[in-house]
Amino acid sequence: MKLSPVPSLAEFIATNESETYGSMQQTTSAGVGESSPDMAGDGVGFKPVAAGETFLVTVCVVCCFVICKSSYDIMKKWKGKLDVYIIGSGPIGLTAALLASQSSAISKIVMYEERTRAQLMGRSHQIMLDGRSVSFMRKLGVDFDNLEGCWEKDRFYTRIGIFQDYLLSVLQQRCLPEMSIHLGTKFTQQIANTIHGSTKQLAVVIAADGLRGSSSSILGLSDEFLILPCKAYGAFSAFERSNQPQVPTPDTRVRKLKLDLSAFGSEFRVPDIIKSSFHLKLFGTFRHRYMSLLCDKTESNLVRQLRITSDPVILRNIFQESFNNYRCKGEARMTDVEALSMRCSSRLTEIKLAHRKEAVAYVEDEHLIVLVEGDAARNLNQSLGFEINLGLRGIESLGKLFQYLAMATNKHEILKALTLKVKHTTRLNEDIIRTKITAELKQTKTPSSSEVKR
Secondary structure, rough: OOOOOOOHHHHHHHHHHHHHHHHHHHHHHHHHHOOOOOOOOOOHHHHHHHHHHHHHHHHEEEEEEHHHHHHHHHHHHHOOOEEEEEEEEOHHHHHHHHHHHOOOEEEEEEEEEEEOOHHHHHHOEEEEEEEHHHHHHOOOOHHHHHOOOOOOEEEEEEEEHHHHHHHHHHHHHHOOOEEEEEEEEOOHHHHEEEEOOOOOOEEEEEEEEOOOOOOHHOOOOOOOOOEEEEEEEEEEEEOOOOOOOOOOOOEEEEEEEEEEEEHHHHOOOOOOOOOOOEEEEEEEOOEEEEEEEEEEOOOOOHHHHHOOOOEEEEEEEEHHHHHHHHHHOOOOOOOHHHEEEEEEEOOOOOEEEEOOOOOEEEEEEOEEEEEEEEEEEEEEOOOOOOHHHEEEEHOOOOOHHHHHHHHOOOHHHHHHHHHHHHHHHHHHHHHHHHHHHHHHHHOOOOOOOOOOOO
């Protein structure tokens, strides 16, 4: 049964007032010509009585409109349902499934993941959830007391494999809505052809299969990305110690790192008029260690030389000495052999955000909505250890979006709901550029008096 749109309040009042005034005019003309028996000898009191009747009619119309509109909204909320299809069971895809499972607007959840559960559990690199993400996940039913990891203030550190396995277990314990999780199943064009909505029920597809995923292209979205600078320079390094355990470890952050590179040539001995501040972040498990070096976008001589240098030894030396100075207590020093095997940036490069130009789409003929989330929607050109939090920010608005779409009865209401989602995505991208990198720099700790030198 297709619901008809409710007339506006102004239409209701205008229609009923015109009918009221029309009847008044007919009554007045009747009284003037033939002396109606009901109004004989009482022409003086006609106007107050008519005004009172008009007021009562208007009040009744308003009350009827409010009651009808409320009943209509309740009926839409009760009848509106969505089918949700999620591609990718990384932290963002699984969190989106948790969100959908808590929404009364969802009738069915289907998830496709190319990897098996064992492969998901085997993912070893560390993730960090900041205070906002921890609060968001707790609202979705995540019990951090039963999750392996460690705390530092309001930040939680764990391995991504452990986190994914926990979220899968939580999802499988939920009875409603109907849920189907297909692990070890790659999303293909054949599967995409079976996904569509109807005139009574929309289908929502969430593509969260990462930067290298192909689901967005299969669903017909453009692969064009917009590249935006983040007003900072950075470098990255990573190395592995196979004899160390995969134990989650809090980040080590160093603010205003001192660099003495005079031994690398006279170009590094030129006094700097513009001072540049370098900031170090050491993160990861004891087995897989990562370091990022950040600085503000300035044109100091030191920054300029590190951007144009062709000598890969310089940054390798900076990372080696930094690790040995600020490593965790009990952690072994990095040897020269380990330094040679370390993956490392050869020079400073500008940190940039790449975000998908088309991250929201509405396929009207198939009653299908496509959303792109996580790394598939936005990513930085260097790992800074907080990327998962950017993905979680992107899906914070999904709960409201599900409700709006379930209650939408026409194309205009669907597009209005999707416009709110686009605005949220745009604000997130702007915040990353304007404040996120700067906040990351300010969260670092002041180091000891030691400096990195050669």
